[in-house]
Amino acid sequence: MTVRLAVAGGNRGSRFDQVLGGLEGQIELAAVCDPSDRVRAEWTEGRPGLKAYSAFEDLVEDPEIDAVFIATPMLLHAGQALTALNAGKHVLSEVIAAATLDECYALVETVEKTGLTYMMAENYCYRREAMMVRNMAEQGVFGDLTYAEGAYIHDCRDLMFNTDLTRTWRGGGGGGNTQSSRGNGYPTHSLGPIAQWLGINRDDRLVRTTTFVTKSAARQDWARSVLPEGHVDTKDAAWSDFTDSATTLIETEQGRVICLRKDSASPRPHNMALHSLQGTSGAYISGRFDGESPLVWVDGVSPGVSPHNFGYRDKARPAGDGDLAGAEWQPLWDFSDEYEHPYWKQLGGEAVRAGHGGGDYFVMYDFARAVAGEIDPPIDVYDAVTWSSIFPISIENVKRNGAPIDIPDFRPEHRIYPAGEGQ
Numbered sequence: 001m002t003v004r005l006a007v008a009g010g011n012r013g014s015r016f017d018q019v020l021g022g023l024e025g026q027i028e029l030a031a032v033c034d035p036s037d038r039v040r041a042e043w044t045e046g047r048p049g050l051k052a053y054s055a056f057e058d059l060v061e062d063p064e065i066d067a068v069f070i071a072t073p074m075l076l077h078a079g080q081a082l083t084a085l086n087a088g089k090h091v092l093s094e095v096i097a098a099a100t101l102d103e104c105y106a107l108v109e110t111v112e113k114t115g116l117t118y119m120m121a122e123n124y125c126y127r128r129e130a131m132m133v134r135n136m137a138e139q140g141v142f143g144d145l146t147y148a149e150g151a152y153i154h155d156c157r158d159l160m161f162n163t164d165l166t167r168t169w170r171g172g173g174g175g176g177n178t179q180s181s182r183g184n185g186y187p188t189h190s191l192g193p194i195a196q197w198l199g200i201n202r203d204d205r206l207v208r209t210t211t212f213v214t215k216s217a218a219r220q221d222w223a224r225s226v227l228p229e230g231h232v233d234t235k236d237a238a239w240s241d242f243t244d245s246a247t248t249l250i251e252t253e254q255g256r257v258i259c260l261r262k263d264s265a266s267p268r269p270h271n272m273a274l275h276s277l278q279g280t281s282g283a284y285i286s287g288r289f290d291g292e293s294p295l296v297w298v299d300g301v302s303p304g305v306s307p308h309n310f311g312y313r314d315k316a317r318p319a320g321d322g323d324l325a326g327a328e329w330q331p332l333w334d335f336s337d338e339y340e341h342p343y344w345k346q347l348g349g350e351a352v353r354a355g356h357g358g359g360d361y362f363v364m365y366d367f368a369r370a371v372a373g374e375i376d377p378p379i380d381v382y383d384a385v386t387w388s389s390i391f392p393i394s395i396e397n398v399k400r401n402g403a404p405i406d407i408p409d410f411r412p413e414h415r416i417y418p419a420g421e422g423q
């Protein structure tokens with residue numbers, strides 16, 4: 001089956017151009033939708049057969065389209081996904097999937113009602129190291145998992161203003177909560193891989209969370225450096241609803257703790273996929289910067305022991321141990337023969353050629369397979385809304401001075417609606 005796909009939101013969507021080229025026979029680009037004349041013209045140039053829509057509502061009425069990839073500004077995702085599903089289209093949604101709990105409930109209900117395929121395009125779950133660590137975690141290499149960290153640190157201040165000096169959606173234009181509001185506005189790149197390692201929504205679930213945020217300081221520095229003197233956004237007060245850095249803690253039902261950091265304002269080199277994982281027989285830490293090898297230590301396999309008890313000879317330790325060397329990290333890639341994910345073994349070259357570290361390729365590959373009925377969507381609507389719900393909940397956490405808040409279980413067999421919501 002070839003899925004006839006429309007791309008809505010032609011900027012991020014254009015990153016998938018190469019990806020789609022590599023998936024011939026599985027997915028065919030049938031249409032693009034963007035209100036910008038310039039963006040539509042860029043897409044249709046040299047492609048006489050490509051349909052171009054300026055309005056999403058018209059796009060979803062096209063009977064020659066099977067599925068829509070929603071890559072529009074973040075606050076539009078859920079509403080457009082609902083419109084597309086209700087018009088009979090399968091949906092691949094960019095992150096995050098929903099910005100309010102109401103949207104989360106509406107998405108799960110609509111996917112259940114329509115029976116259509118819905119998947120969130122969380123490409124960080126498909127990075128080579130994330131998939132290999134998942135494979136290792138699922139095979140018990142790290143033992144009983146207890147703790148994980150994730151951080152998305154990406155100075156996006158250059159995306160805050162349009163050329164006419166109005167604010168973009170990332171800069172808070174249009175009002176409402178944004179990626180940089182006082183909460184964790186972009187949790188899924190950090191949380192997605194961790195949730196898969198821990199089996200969230202399968203063997204474990206997210207139970208409660210809190211978020212603390214810093215004041216906004218770097219944003220107004222940037223505003224003062226790029227805007228004319230006297231512009232309203234050069235004033236500190238213009239950024240009082242924003243944060244530079246948010247830290248989220250999540251507790252799971254199995255007694256694990258997840259710590260997330262999201263920072264899209266502080267000046268420093270990017271690190272968009274900083275992760276670590278701790279279990280009772282090993283640990284993983286990602287590279288601190290592009291090009292640094294991710295590392296693991298696996299009890300009984302990697303060099304050294306933990307604890308190594310130097311200087312504590314009167315304390316309990318295994319009999320017969322002499323001088324023991326302390327534990328030492330080793331490159332994750334030392335384990336690739338045994339634990340490389342089959343996707344990366346078979347299709348890694350193709351994925352890397354498609355760009356963006358390979359993740360975008362596997363997102364589209366799995367979406368096509370899910371629409372064709374070969375697999376269930378690996379990041380289904382329940383994962384999408386559970387991970388995304390951290391955004392609205394974190395905003396509320398901050399309003400309540402950090403008081404923890406329960407995370408809803410959206411799965412049908414466990415779903416409980418807050419008083420006054422849902423059926």
Ligand SMILES: NC(=O)c1ccc[n+]([C@@H]2O[C@H](COP(=O)([O-])OP(=O)(O)OC[C@H]3O[C@@H](n4cnc5c(N)ncnc54)[C@H](O)[C@@H]3O)[C@@H](O)[C@H]2O)c1
Nearest residue numbers: 008009010011012033034035036039071072073074094095
């Ligand atoms: N997964 C990733 O690695 C990744 C990377 C970049 C962006 N994103 C996500 O992709 C989305 C888009 O990001 P971006 O950087 O392209 O944003 P952008 O603001 O640069 O571009 C958004 C595009 O959507 C178009 N648009 C606006 N309203 C629309 C509508 N109603 N219907 C159709 N198109 C519309 C705009 O004209 C513009 O071309 C965001 O949600 C962002 O978070 C994800």
